[in-house]
Amino acid sequence: MTHLLSAEHLGRDDAVAILDTAEELKRTLLHREVRKLPTLRGRTVVTMFYENSTRTRVSFEIAGKWMSADVINVSASGSSVSKGESLRDTAATLAAAGADCVIVRHPASGAPQRIAGWLDGVSVINAGDGMHEHPTQALLDAATLRERLGGLEGRRVLIVGDVLHSRVARSNVHLLRTLGAEVTLVAPPTMLPDGMDRWLDEAEVPVSYDLDAELPGTDAVMMLRVQAERLGGGGDSSAGFFPSTREYSISYGLSEARARLLPEHAVILHPGPMLRGMEIASSVADAQNSVITEQVRNGVHVRMAVLYHLLASEETK
Amino acid sequence: MTTRREGVTPAEEPEGQRVLLAEADVARTIARMAHQVIEKTAPEEGAPPVLLGIPSRGAPLARRLAGRIAEFSGQTVDTGIVDVTLYRDDLRLRPNRPLEPTTLPEDGIDGRLVVLVDDVLYSGRTIRAALDALRDHGRPKAIQLAVLVDRGHREVPIRADYVGKNVPTSRAEDIAVLLTETDGTDGVVLRPAREEGDQG
Numbered sequence: 001m002t003h004l005l006s007a008e009h010l011g012r013d014d015a016v017a018i019l020d021t022a023e024e025l026k027r028t029l030l031h032r033e034v035r036k037l038p039t040l041r042g043r044t045v046v047t048m049f050y051e052n053s054t055r056t057r058v059s060f061e062i063a064g065k066w067m068s069a070d071v072i073n074v075s076a077s078g079s080s081v082s083k084g085e086s087l088r089d090t091a092a093t094l095a096a097a098g099a100d101c102v103i104v105r106h107p108a109s110g111a112p113q114r115i116a117g118w119l120d121g122v123s124v125i126n127a128g129d130g131m132h133e134h135p136t137q138a139l140l141d142a143a144t145l146r147e148r149l150g151g152l153e154g155r156r157v158l159i160v161g162d163v164l165h166s167r168v169a170r171s172n173v174h175l176l177r178t179l180g181a182e183v184t185l186v187a188p189p190t191m192l193p194d195g196m197d198r199w200l201d202e203a204e205v206p207v208s209y210d211l212d213a214e215l216p217g218t219d220a221v222m223m224l225r226v227q228a229e230r231l232g233g234g235g236d237s238s239a240g241f242f243p244s245t246r247e248y249s250i251s252y253g254l255s256e257a258r259a260r261l262l263p264e265h266a267v268i269l270h271p272g273p274m275l276r277g278m279e280i281a282s283s284v285a286d287a288q289n290s291v292i293t294e295q296v297r298n299g300v301h302v303r304m305a306v307l308y309h310l311l312a313s314e315e316t317k
Numbered sequence: 318m319t320t321r322r323e324g325v326t327p328a329e330e331p332e333g334q335r336v337l338l339a340e341a342d343v344a345r346t347i348a349r350m351a352h353q354v355i356e357k358t359a360p361e362e363g364a365p366p367v368l369l370g371i372p373s374r375g376a377p378l379a380r381r382l383a384g385r386i387a388e389f390s391g392q393t394v395d396t397g398i399v400d401v402t403l404y405r406d407d408l409r410l411r412p413n414r415p416l417e418p419t420t421l422p423e424d425g426i427d428g429r430l431v432v433l434v435d436d437v438l439y440s441g442r443t444i445r446a447a448l449d450a451l452r453d454h455g456r457p458k459a460i461q462l463a464v465l466v467d468r469g470h471r472e473v474p475i476r477a478d479y480v481g482k483n484v485p486t487s488r489a490e491d492i493a494v495l496l497t498e499t500d501g502t503d504g505v506v507l508r509p510a511r512e513e514g515d516q517g
Contacts, residue, residue, distance in 0.1 A: 001413075017413075017415065020415060020416070021415065021416050024400075024416040024417075024418060024419075025416070027418065027419070028400070028416075028418075028419045031421075031425075032453060032454060033453070033454075033455065034452075034453040036453070037403045037404070037453070038403070038404055038449065039403040039404070039408065308403075308413075309413055312408045312409065312413065313408060313409065313411060313412050313413040313414070314409055314410055314411055314412060
């Protein structure tokens with residue numbers, strides 16, 4: 001593996017190898033005094049974030065530092081990007097300055113793929129590109145589900161909410177199915193991608209508009225944030241995708257009453273940031289079967305595993 | 318110990334292979350090493366040593382050695398596994414390696430006498446990595462090294478405290494240590510190298 005650009009093109013063997021490594025890293029770091037491994041000493045990792053982020057950027061930075069890589073953070077607002085430098089020139093600059101790995105978040109779908117094509121000898125990791133993919137999020141979700149459910153083969157996972165704008169949903173659909181889980185999408189008809197039939201086979205990834213009907217038979221439910229910044233529509237928070245936020249919440253929000261429909265063993269995921277009271281009730285987000293903070297914790301180990309697989313072995317250079 | 322093993326006839330040895338230790342020899346060698354560990358660590362005050370195996374074959378070896386030490390001395394001996402993959406200095410020279418589990422005794426290794434256990438001592442680089450790994454896990458009182466086979470060709474200044482068998486080898490040869498736990502049978506075989514071995 002040289003790059004991690006999408007979950008769609010991540011093979012089962014590579015995905016399982018990354019998850020196994022993450023699990024081992026988590027175990028080995030758990031009771032240690034020194035939470036630092038020398039594995040990536042002397043390698044330079046640059047995070048290049050063209051969109052706001054807390055958990056993904058921090059998680060990558062911690063992951064890199066715990067592996068002893070030198071981590072440098074570049075954000076669009078504090079760099080030459082704000083002076084009008086092109087993506088290609090910025091990427092080439094970072095590579096020339098000595099980056100071994102560039103971690104990219106960009107509002108345009110496909111930006112990391114372009115960078116991977118431009119740069120030679122630099123690993124590129126997609127940390128979220130537009131409405132396309134967010135592969136490390138899918139990997140940490142898979143790690144959390146594997147840990148909590150004991151495996152993914154044959155498990156039923158609901159992905160609920162703004163599927164249209166969600167790179168998390170797209171990456172999860174691909175990765176979870178690669179790992180043998182059954183995925184069902186639940187969303188308002190307006191928040192599903194145009195041409196769903198060309199993207200996914202309805203028989204393999206069913207779509208439902210009725211959350212209550214789906215909850216009792218599921219092993220995990222993943223709530224998505226309604227991405228106001230991608231809806232357009234100026235000041236109107238619903239922008240015509242749904243009548244009102246209150247109505248969205250009533251139809252597709254995970255309320256306390258709805259959470260009670262879940263089987264005993266089922267877990268609740270959210271990629272964050274959460275809008276408490278919108279897609280998920282505050283008490284549900286903090287409930288026993290919510291694994292939302294566990295997802296963040298696993299995010300560090302999964303990203304360490306990704307860096308290990310991309311940067312530690314001979315194939316990268 | 319340098320003569321050919323009785324009971325193993327040349328007909329049983331595939332072309333180019335030489336059996337250095339047969340099944341019974343492995344058991345005897347481990348028993349002898351157990352006595353040596355007891356002898357050398359007995360005057361130590363306090364807890365008995367902790368035996369930490371280096372994956373893959375060091376792990377079952379450590380358990381066996383601990384079993385014999387417990388049998389001979391009556392003291393229970395803690396064992397564990399310390400994976401050194403993340404500490405190797407040759408990661409970038411090879412394809413990706415999967416990690417092996419690391420397990421340490423409940424109360425850690427601080428202040429304990431740690432005996433690292435591996436199958437073959439070769440360049441010494443694996444042991445160097447293990448010393449680095451131990452430093453991140455705690456501060457042992459002392460660290461010793463036990464290996465089933467020492468084949469020479471050291472690349473770093475490291476030596477073993479307990480050696481099952483010294484085998485002068487050429488770099489063009491491979492030492493294969495077979496253990497029931499990992500290979501279905503016990504034995505040590507010398508054979509021409511197929512490719513660059515990763516024994517350390």
